[in-house]
Amino acid sequence: MAAEFVATVFLALLALLHTVCGLKLLMLRVPSQKLRAHDVTLKCMYDLENSTLYSIQWYKDGSMFYRFVPADEPPGQMFPLPGVSVDLQHSSDSQVTLRLLDLESSGTYRCEVSSEAPKFLTEVAEAYMNIMALPKDAPKITGMRLKYNEGDPINLNCTSSPSKPVAVLTWFINGNQVDNSDISQRRIIPTGKDSKDGPFLTQYRPVVDDEGLEYVTLGLRMAAKKKFFNTLLHSMKVKCTASMGQLMWHVKHEARIQSANTASSQIPGPEKCHVWLVSVVTFFIAHKLLDS
Incomplete structure (x- = not known):
């Protein structure tokens, strides 16, 4: 005491x-x-x-x-x-x-x-x-084919631009986020309700460049099933976003995947920000519908 x-x-x-x-x-x-x-x-x-x-x-x-x-x-x-x-x-x-x-x-x-x-x-x-260090460019989607038949495998990769710390990548299908809360490195985890059709995510290990910046790739694997495609446009929109830290930095890359069941075989030039694989007439109709 x-x-x-x-x-x-x-x-x-x-x-x-x-x-x-x-x-x-x-x-x-x-x-x-x-x-x-x-x-x-x-x-x-x-x-x-x-x-x-x-x-x-x-x-x-x-x-x-x-x-x-x-x-x-x-x-x-x-x-x-x-x-x-x-x-x-x-x-x-x-x-x-x-x-x-x-x-x-x-x-x-x-x-x-x-x-x-x-x-x-x-x-x-x-x-x-x-x-x-913020990335200089938006994430890039690779592995896209011009058209997919029913049941074809869709194998896409989204790769971030070098940054520090490494950016966090997120996939969206038709505006809906593909859940990536349970993915681990070098593993394929089913994230959709139907594990047979996907979607699945593949997380690759970050790579460090000569400046000490890091970039990473997140793969999207799924089957080209009708349930994923718009019945009018015969297409599916995929988007990959990259975000980083408390600065709320956020950029995206969008692309449109086309089903082989289109009314026209006319195909415009290579993809830039969006991939439109439809005829000229259908393009304008689709554009109006999407804007609305």
Whole structure:
């Protein structure tokens, strides 16, 4: 009981000492995510109260890259560090600006505020910042045939453009998402009610390129059954989307798969964003129906 009382009094005295001596770190602002090639300003706000500032020091993963000492000339100094490019003109005792972030800029950033003698107090705070690289292009659908007969296998792949972190791919059939909650790498998992016809998803392992960016492929496997095709257009629309992180980045690639049971054998040019495998007259009718 006495030990608990002593510990309580000791903690109370420490809290009182902190209040009397001052120096409080009020806020550390380090964004959790930023885009590659962008700039960022990190903020470290403090209250000296009865103390005098000795220095502000910034670290990334334990290595110092910026220091502000009011007594020095100039007060702000930078130290070379991979992935960190300090803009001294826009840095001060309360903030540091970094230019042209790259993948190496990801890491834990720490701010240390220290007071002058005789108190020599130090307050520390840190936070992690992740640098993201958005894909330059939309995901690409490959493996498309011009027409499919009843029962033919449909084997499509959707491949993302390189990014960091790797994009999340999602397939849609006629506007309905193909559930991918249970897929695992290098396995084929039935995701439709009818496991005989599919659809099935094949998740491949991500590939890392020379820049350290990643791309991934998600396969769609199914049988060309009538239930998947529009009875008027004899076609089925497939879509693959790619999304990434909290930035809500989202792009898509759509294509139209045509059944062999069409009224005309005229076929337009190769696919760009959509594949229309119908006659010229049917094309305009289909376009009006889809718009409505």
